[in-house]
Amino acid sequence: MASICIQRARLSQFHPQLPYLILPPRLNHSHNHFNLHLHLRYASSKGKSHARPPSSAQPAEKRVPSTSSTATTTLADDINPPPSTRPADLVVPESLPPSAPAADKLKYYIAVGRAYVSFYKTGLKNVYHNYRASLPIRRSLGIPSYLPTSPPPNLFYAKSKSKSPKSDSNSKSTEKALLEATRTTRSTFQLLHRAAHDVRRMIPFTLILIICGELSPFVLLALGSAVTPYTCRFPRQLEKYRRQGIVRKRAALSAHSAAASGSITHPGFGSDEEMQVLARFVRRDWIARASGEEILRACAALGLAKTHVRPGWMGGLLYRRRLKAYAEYLALDDELMRKGGGVSALEGAEITVAVEERGGYGVADGEEGWEAERVRRRWLEKWLSRSK
Template sequence: MASIRTQRARVSHLTAQFPRLILTTPFLQQTYRYRFQHQLRASHDGKSHNRPPSTNPSEDVNPPPSTRPAEIETPAPLGPSASAGDKAKQLLAYGRAYLAFYKSGVKNVYHNYRASLPIRRSLGIQSFIPKTPPPKAFLKIGRGNGNQLKIKTSRSTFQLVHRAAYDARRMIPFTIVLIVCGEFTPLIVYALGNSITPFTCRIPKQIERHRKDMAENKSAALKAHAQASGGSATASTPEAGTEEELHLLSVFARPDFAREASAGDILTACAVFGLVESSYSYESLVEPLYRKRLARHAEYLAVDDKMIKSCGGVTAMDSAEVRIAVQERGGFGLPTGSSAFEAEMVERKWLNMWLKKSQPETALLEVGEVNLASSTGNT
């Protein structure tokens, strides 16, 4: 993974590149040039299944690395005989390293959002409000018979816009914490969790803690769901990564499930996808909050599934992107194997299995809010 210094250089030309592209090229050509130039600046870590950027816009499946956390350059560990002074200096060095990491993450949030503004304007999305764009903004009905859905952009562009909006909403509270707390920010962030932290500013321990918590919440939610469905306190739950569990998760991700399911099932699905902290949340919040949240997530997954299929598939995805995609689909708690490579192979296999079950065209056409007929003028 790239260092902080590399991450800074990677995004330094984004805001300078985009205005020229907008003034000189149509949208589709402009986004292709952006993707290609940006990916050329992005270095890959050389680990399993990370590959050079593609020059084919239909295979542009990976968003810019600046949308993910950079690597933290921490000092070397001290030996057991280190003095108290050396330990104090190392703690200070750790604080400075984390502070530099957070500053780099905040800069990436700013530059990513600036880079997303021309795309949002071209798609007819509000530019100055960091709101997650609706799926219909990235889709159109193709020419010919029937409602054949086509995508307007690549997954790289889609994820850049989506993640830039997600991080921008957390920019103000996190920046305040960073200014007030300085080197002590990791302690505050670790206590408050992801609610105020942009994704680009999440340290490895915070990410791992979130994965562990979500895996536990998912297991508890599926266990309660199995007991309620089977009418028995001893009902078994499907193991993580099995075909049975994958089928259940794919049902939870259908738009018609979000519309018609009971309040208890909505909370279960939200817990599985990490949309709530626990499946034991208040059912009174289902109608005003959680049902809509699950419906939006189902639409997002349908669009992302279609773009993965259209832009090169799982084999073209970086390992970091595969892990993010798996977790967004409820794939917490998968077997890790004895090495990082084996864990990645499990995740790639699971994501391929998910995509075989996914029917994004049917899912999106079932959603009443996605009025694709309004997009026919853009074909």
């Protein structure tokens, strides 16, 4: 009971009716500041020129040993969403040797707990700021403002004034001829998408923090991403999700290869054969005619299902619609990415997110630092060239 009271006191700055949170006056004043920048940024994206708003970075949390900070929500360009849509930095103290005194070990664990509390507080603040900043943009697009749903991709398209072309066997090219992505930029699109994604997880995530206290990181590591906003996922949790994605994709693609050619050999991470299969999985004409088993394998390879070993009727009845919506999301994201400057304009952190969203788990396995980023950039460039 005492632990619950302590955690409630730590999170007393948040309103119990989430996702509408009440923060201290200092933060409420700051969110109005960058809200104005985002609104002006979106309005300027409709014209011929784009004025870059001034920086409004939030001050870093002065907690030791964590260096987590509330990142700026200003849209600095047309392709990279604000840093506040990604997890902040988490730095924990160095581990002690086994021979360390008991008092030092106690201080170490207290410092680790404080680092995670600071990290989670920063993540929650970023969720609040991102959602508040997305409200005027949602209203301007005609999206319900107070429903934390991800906006469908068709709302970001403007119908072309040209006459409808004749029917083509390639439905994807026909749809591109009818629609023109001119209503927003990738940075704005990703801000709206990630803000809605994180707000939906606020209530269960905050309840876990209140009830579990310092044990929350272990509970969240076990539950996975279903209840954790993206801004609150610590490095070990992200790495676990990547490892699981690699295992799921290898099993799903091996099963797909066995069903198609009788061979259970995986095509190899990052290979052209693997990309060809992944690109086929997000083609809307393939999704429409694929069997339930094929839909399940596609969803598992793209991270939309935990396993492909499920009854075939579930693929046709439940997962086909999910895969179709995800394919529309990736098609729009690809188009906006090309219009925003391509892969070369993406930040390193955004490269990792974009590659994993397209099923590129394991493409840079065994590489680190700049070499891993270079491999991912090449993979994403090939993907964009295929999805034209």
